[in-house]
Amino acid sequence: MDKKKDILSLDEFSVEQINEFLIQTESFAEILKRDIKKVPALRGKTIINLFFEPSTRTKVSFEIAAKRLSADLINFNTSSSSLRKGESEIDTIKTINSMENDLIIIRHSDSGYINYFAKNVPVPVVNAGDGKHEHPTQALLDLYTIYKNFTNLKDLKIAIIGDILNSRVARSDIKLFNKMGMDVKVVAPSMLMPEDFSSFKTKFANNIDEVISDADVLYMLRMQFERQERKFYPSIKEYNKFLSLDMARFNLMKKDAILMHPGPVNRGIEISGEVMDIETLNKDKIKINAQISNGVAVRMALLYYALS
């Protein structure tokens, strides 16, 4: 039997594979534009959505992706599951193995748990985010969104701004963007930078004004208050002064530059309410909703790949 196709990290994929994947994703995006947005490609396949950590958009995105391809998706709600009743994690895995399924999508708050999980189940496993570690499907949908706006990815200037320390999106994005030959610059105050930052091999700035008029892509990260055990930043006012995107800064962006955010946005912190409110009028520039719709196409392509 062939090796099962887990998608745990994008490190395992070559540049050629990623380029090929971006092209293939177009075919899945096309399905979403049809009147009948459903094809029978994965009919009869059962997919389990196993979220040990709260999530709305990623969970729903996978759910829509599976349904567009006619797979049966079952949500395994861990807040009401046996884990809460004292079942050990290895026994939960055994339970899930005993239910007939073809693929498992999993999110967990412990970095690395998903790799352990994948070794113990016989079906492909897709990482939907583990702790502060990786979020490969988010990185791919971010790359796809950029690819849709700029034909040539190489040497494109990307600024990733905000809470790098607590962000698995930042980790996965930086690795993927570097791999694709893009010019990545990270903007964050020192206390929101991880200690092992030098391993990222990227340039660094403290202030959004250093990158605003030069970047092709402005990627704002979410302040992850839920992961911050202590206060990392003196005040919101201070954050606004050095890191937030308000109307004045928005107007300084390059003509063809785009604005991205993995969502959900903390209005008034990363991006001002004013800028958020003009998205529908500025679809060429503000890509936050485009990221969400692209996410469905990317996840369809991934599910199809993992089951082929």
Place this chain on the structure above:
Amino acid sequence: MREKATVLNSDDIERIIKRISHEIIERNKGSENIIFIGIQKRGVPLAKRIKENIESLYSSEIKLGKLDISFYRDDINEKIKSDVNITEIPFEIKGKDIILVDDVLFTGRTIRAAMDAIMDFGRPKSIQLVVLIDRGHRELPIRADYVGKNLPTSLNEFVEVKLNETDNEDKVSICWI
């Protein structure tokens, strides 16, 4: 794979395109209600050639769509094809006479999948099938309306179609597997 014999050369293919163009017009009493859909990959350039030929004969304009049937295959548990081509049918097909074009008609399963896919886009008035080669061995009750060449084959033979647009030459040959 070893080539056994050349079945059609470039001139033969050109003559077939011309003949089928006329047959389509004859049967549909003109070109007003027809649209072409080519099955990826080689059905697309074939459809384009027939369409352009009809357009030049009747100075009309005919729509052309592309269809990839990977998502509609019935052998999903045996093998899902991992490379998917683009599907592009950016126009209304309801009430139209669809001329579906493929290079080789074999088991009929591709055509079954293509018809399912088309039905997801709307309800056409009719679907008519054009194939360059009919090699027999049908597994479903499907037949072509317009056939370039009937080519009886054995199951251990393979029909290789090459077209300028995809392979830099126009040639159909029969090969040993």
